[in-house]
Amino acid sequence: MTTTAQPGQLQLDPQSSPSLMRVSGDWTLAHFSSLESQVANVRHGGQPAELDFSDLGALDTAGAALLADVIGGARMGQLEQITHNLPAERLALLRAVGGAITQCRLDERKPPPGNAIVDILERIGIATIAVRGHVVGMLGFIGLTLQTLARTLLRPRRWRLTSLAAHMEQTGLDAVPIVALLTFMVGAVVAFLGATVLKKFGAAIYTVDLVGFAFLREFGVLLTAILLAGRTASAFTAQIGSMKANQEIDAIQAQGMDPVELLVLPRVLALLFTLPLLTFLAMMSGIFGGGVVCALSLDISPRMFLYMLQNDIAVQHFLVGIVKAPVFAFLIAVIGCLEGFRVSGSAQSVGEHTTSSVVQSIFVVILLDAVFALFFMEMGW
Structure with missing residues (x-):
């Protein structure tokens, strides 16, 4: 074997059949750039049938990796047949490097083994970070909204009354039919269920108190806020x-x-004005629906219904319900x-963030309603 001090070379013997590639010079890391370009040319031109290593000089793992690329992973098992004049120790080096490269490429193609517990914890961590960001x-x-409101409040010239009125119409006046109809039906259902259960205990008359407490404290403001979360927040x-x-x-x-x-600001102020009014409407509609069921199913006259509401239910229950409305709004x-403002610019992003706003609004409304209920219960209100 003849060693040279020159960078490695790949030379195709035009007279040989089958095709023979002569490998000469030093195949080391010091000449990696020039060797890599030669290997790339050979790869484009097709792999030679055999290789002659009689003029090979120094060889290290970097050069062995390039030669393994010339040979190809599919022919690494046939090194003895396709290589000539290659000593046993260099043949072993070439086989080891080629096998390691082939195995590394196979490992990259295979997905890493999954672990159910790790995957669950990863998802929980990602969700926690996302919630924290939100x-x-x-x-x-x-x-920022409160700062802008405080800066604008003392400057009447900057008030946008036309925009405020337009949004109040959209969020309040246009929502009156759906809020009134829904709460009327829910009030009727609550009264019917209460009458069905309380009749077994001979206390059907207290259906009036059930409807009054439910709608003044909880259902009136909660149903209105959920409706506006789906209707107005999405808009x-x-x-x-x-x-x-x-x-x-x-x-x-x-x-x-x-x-x-x-x-x-016009949207926030419009909802701050309209949600308490819609909540009051929802309370009255729900109580009216319960009164209709009591009159038809329990023979409780409207006069008796109103008398029991006046005597059994204090004004504080109405205040407990109505005070939640501005916070929810x-x-x-x-x-x-x-x-x-978080929309990125595409129609898909608009749809995704619209859905997200509805989900977040409903979640926040229900969560805060539970917090309010616990607080008022502990305070004895």
Whole structure:
């Protein structure tokens, strides 16, 4: 074997049949760049049938890896037949490096073995980080909204009364039929179920108290907030998200206007005004539905129904219910607007964030309602 101090070379013997490739020079890491380009040319031109290593100089693992690439993984098992003048120790090196490369490529193709517990913990961690990001973002947006509100409140010229009136009509007046109808039907159902159960104990007359307590404290504000979470929060997200996708918000900022003042405050204030009014309507509609069922099923006259409501149910139950409405309204409006600003620019993103705003609003409403219920119960209200 002749050793040279020159970089390795690959030379195709044109007179040989089958095709013979002569390997000469040093195949070491020091000449890796030039060797790699030669191997790439050989790979494009097709693999030679045999290789002659009679003029091979120094060889290390880097050169062996390139030669293994020239030979090909499918022919590594036939090294003795396709190589000539290659000492046994270098043949073993070439076989070891080629086998390691082949195994590494097979391992990369195989998916890592799964572990159910690890996967579950990973999903929990990802979900926890996502929830944390949503909470931090929502708290920051609440602070930005309150800051903008405080800055605008003392400047009547910056009030956008036309936009406020338009949003009050959309969120309040247009929602009156669905809120009244739904709460009337739920009130009738609650009264019917209460009468069915209480009749067994001879206490059907207390169905009046059940309907009054349920709608003044919980159902009136809760059903209204859930309806507006699905109806209004989604509308806010879709409106602002479409503006974000069409780069209208960028245009607003380019003109020196504040998107929060222009788009968020009118929607938040409109819902703050309309949700308490809709809650009062829902309370009256639910009680009216319960009164209809009591009159038809229990022979409780409207006069008796109103008399029991007046004597058995204190005003504080109405206040407990109505005080939740502004809190729910503020959070529903903020979540709807925030998800609109999070839209990335495509129609799919608008749909995803609209769904997210509805889910988050309903979740927050129910969670806060439970917190309010526990607090008022502990306070004895």
